[in-house]
Structure formats: structure tokens, C-alpha cells
Amino acid sequence: MVNSNANALGILFPNSYDSLVPELVGERLMASIPFAGRYRMVDFMLSSMVNCGIDNVSLIVRKNYHSLMDHLGSGREWDLTRKNGGLNIVPPFAEKTVKVYNGRVEALSSILDFLKDQKQQYVVMADTNIAVNFDFNAMISEHIESGADVSIAYTKQEIPVSARESTNVGKGLYYTLRVEDGNVKEIFINPKDEGVQNFSMNIYVVGREFLIEQIHAAFVRGFSYFERDIVAPQLDKLKVHGFLYSGYMARISDMKSYFDENMKLLDDENLDALFNPSPIYTKIRDDNPTRYIQGAKVKNVMAADGCVIEGEVENSVLFRGVKIAKGAKVKNCVLMQDTVVEEGASVEYLITDKDVKVTAGKEVKGTGTFPVYVAKYQVV
Numbered sequence: 001m002v003n004s005n006a007n008a009l010g011i012l013f014p015n016s017y018d019s020l021v022p023e024l025v026g027e028r029l030m031a032s033i034p035f036a037g038r039y040r041m042v043d044f045m046l047s048s049m050v051n052c053g054i055d056n057v058s059l060i061v062r063k064n065y066h067s068l069m070d071h072l073g074s075g076r077e078w079d080l081t082r083k084n085g086g087l088n089i090v091p092p093f094a095e096k097t098v099k100v101y102n103g104r105v106e107a108l109s110s111i112l113d114f115l116k117d118q119k120q121q122y123v124v125m126a127d128t129n130i131a132v133n134f135d136f137n138a139m140i141s142e143h144i145e146s147g148a149d150v151s152i153a154y155t156k157q158e159i160p161v162s163a164r165e166s167t168n169v170g171k172g173l174y175y176t177l178r179v180e181d182g183n184v185k186e187i188f189i190n191p192k193d194e195g196v197q198n199f200s201m202n203i204y205v206v207g208r209e210f211l212i213e214q215i216h217a218a219f220v221r222g223f224s225y226f227e228r229d230i231v232a233p234q235l236d237k238l239k240v241h242g243f244l245y246s247g248y249m250a251r252i253s254d255m256k257s258y259f260d261e262n263m264k265l266l267d268d269e270n271l272d273a274l275f276n277p278s279p280i281y282t283k284i285r286d287d288n289p290t291r292y293i294q295g296a297k298v299k300n301v302m303a304a305d306g307c308v309i310e311g312e313v314e315n316s317v318l319f320r321g322v323k324i325a326k327g328a329k330v331k332n333c334v335l336m337q338d339t340v341v342e343e344g345a346s347v348e349y350l351i352t353d354k355d356v357k358v359t360a361g362k363e364v365k366g367t368g369t370f371p372v373y374v375a376k377y378q379v380v
Helices: 041-051 066-072 104-109 112-117 136-146 161-165 208-220 226-234 255-264 268-275
Strands: 008-013 056-060 086-090 122-127 130-132 150-158 175-180 183-189 196-207 240-244 249-251 297-303 312-318 329-331 346-348 350-352 363-365 372-374
Touching: 008 041, 008 104, 008 136, 041 056, 041 066, 041 122, 041 130, 066 086, 104 112, 104 208, 104 226, 112 208, 122 136, 122 208, 130 196, 136 150, 136 196, 136 240, 150 175, 175 240, 183 226, 183 240, 196 208, 196 226, 196 240, 208 226, 249 255, 255 312, 255 350, 363 372
Parallel strands: 008 056, 008 122, 056 086, 150 240, 297 312, 312 329, 329 346, 346 363, 350 372
Antiparallel strands: 122 196, 130 249, 150 196, 175 183, 175 196
16 A cells, blocks of 8 residues: 655545535535445545555545544554655644635635645645545546646536536536547536536646645635636636546435435445445444344345344445344435334335434335435434
8 A cells, every 4th residue: 555656745625515415514524424334435535545655635624524533533544644744634723824715726725835845746636525446646647748737537427417407506616628639628617518528526636836826826816716716717828638537436416416326336336346446445443244133134235344134124225333123124225324223113215324213113215316314313
């Protein structure tokens, strides 16, 4: 794992797109939303960076970051406990210049002094609303070869319906690109187009000194957003390269997509695509292996460690420590850490947050298009 690529440093924005899933971010941020059984959303980008030798990673947080700090700790699981570089969480008001930011320009302007002190030539920036096993080295190499000022990663996919139909710009900007011969010629902000688009992943590679210069100039003018206010207006002056990513990815754009992307991982092909070729690291919770008690019926289930299953479970994702009692039926559900489904209860199309209890004999059913969500610590 230690293959230090001293030429790039990473910056993650853990609060970006919090507003897309308000139910899940009451006490946490997008980066610490549980995903795929025992992981959090931040694990995927962070592990991808570490696997590519990027060992100097900063996370500029805005609010609700206690759960993220608890999850990341000192960064040991990602091999980021080191004297130089390593993991750096930047909370608001950490210094006189660090404020609660809106866009990336404000966030980056608050750590300009830090960026000036670093030695790496390139900066890699990403959000945490995408679960992906990303090869940053391939993107950095292409960035260098193309001689670009900025490189943007994009995929060919349809814009999520929830984004197209949203009238609330405050829910987070998204971008599509017009790419010709590998160069980005136009950036469209919150387009409503149907069909497959060049959909930006909000992953950028940029020269560190170039970034410092651009952020300084933009901040003085009161700009907020890197893509909208810096890159888009200067497409005729800057060389902006498009890096096409064609591998597997899970993008969280609303509660329905959160449910669907978890369920997709019940297909082995998708699971292998997300967790290969490089490993994804996460915080370790020393727990027993999942126990299937005599009489349990289980079909197509992803169960993390510490689960105890006595009832029937089908097509579901169970996080750590979930308990399904005798006679309980669970179908098409995403049950987060330490959820308890008591005897004789029946649940279908349900998303439960941590420490939820479904009491004996209760029946809770949603639909495939509208799964029911139960908040943290609730008893139903």
C-alpha cells in the first residue's frame, strides 16, 4: 500500500451535496453516510487516493463532521498516520481564514497558506457523493501528457431524474460537458437534457501553483464555485482536458438512488467491479462473523460482520450488528448498523438508519419507487 506518489496531494469536500439526502445528514455529512454493508461514502475516494500513492489528503468540512472524525480517526486504516502529509481534517474556524464555505473557491481560499507550503506539483480534488474505485494515476498521467491546465473526470450516463426535475438550485450544482478530441469545449450548469450525457464526476486534477493563483483571483472577486466561476468562463483561454471514466460507479443523488445503489451490489458483477482491482479500506469494528441460527432462511443477502439472523431475509443489505429475530421477514431492505427486527415483524422496501428497532409483529412496507426511511434511534 505504501507507494508514495509525492507529486500530488488530495483534497476532499465531505459536505458537498448534503442537501440531496436531507434525511441521512441530520447528524452526519455526505462523506460519512453508510454504504455497501460496512463502508462509508468517504472510504471509496480516500482509498482510491491512497492506492495511487497520494498520501497527503485534506478534508475541508463544513458542519456535522463529528461522525466523520470518529470514522477516520488518525487515518491509520488508510495508512495515513505519518509525520509529513497524512490525513488533515480542516474544520470551520480552525484558523482566522477558515469560514463556513459555500463553494470550492471559498473552501480552498481558507487553506491557501497550507497549499503554498506544500511541495507536490499537482492537486486532486473530489467530492464524496460517488462510490468508485478510481485510478487517479491514470488521470494524472493523462493530465500531464495532454499539457492541460485542468482535467475533469466524466462518465457517459443519464442525468438522474431527481436532478433534472429539481427547481431548487441550492440543492447542489451539477455539470455536463461538451468534449471534442479530449478537450472540454463547453460546460453546462444544471442542464435538463434527457438521454446519455458527458456527466461530470466533479473530480479534478490541476497544477498546485495554477490553483493557488486562480483561487486567489476568484476569491477577491467574490466568486464561490470552481467549475462555474473559474473553469467555465475561461474555456477559451485555458486548456481543459476531459478524462472519460468507463468503470463502475455509484452516484448518490437522492434517497431513491441511495437505496438502488445499495441494492445493485447484491449482483456479484457490480460488487466485484466496485471492490476491484484495488482494495477499499474502512474503520475496523472487531465483531463476530455473521451467525445464521437454525431455521433461518436467507436468499441473495449482503451481510456485514456481527449480524445474527434467525428469521427470513431476501434481497437485502445488512450492515454491522443487525439482528433479525425468529419469525421476522425482511425483503428488499437496507438495514444500517445495529438495527433490530423483532419476532414476527415483516418489513419490505425499508431503509433504517443506525440503532432502529422494529417491534414484534409490526408490518412496515414501502414500494420500489418510494422506500420507507426510518431515522436513527427510532422505535417503530
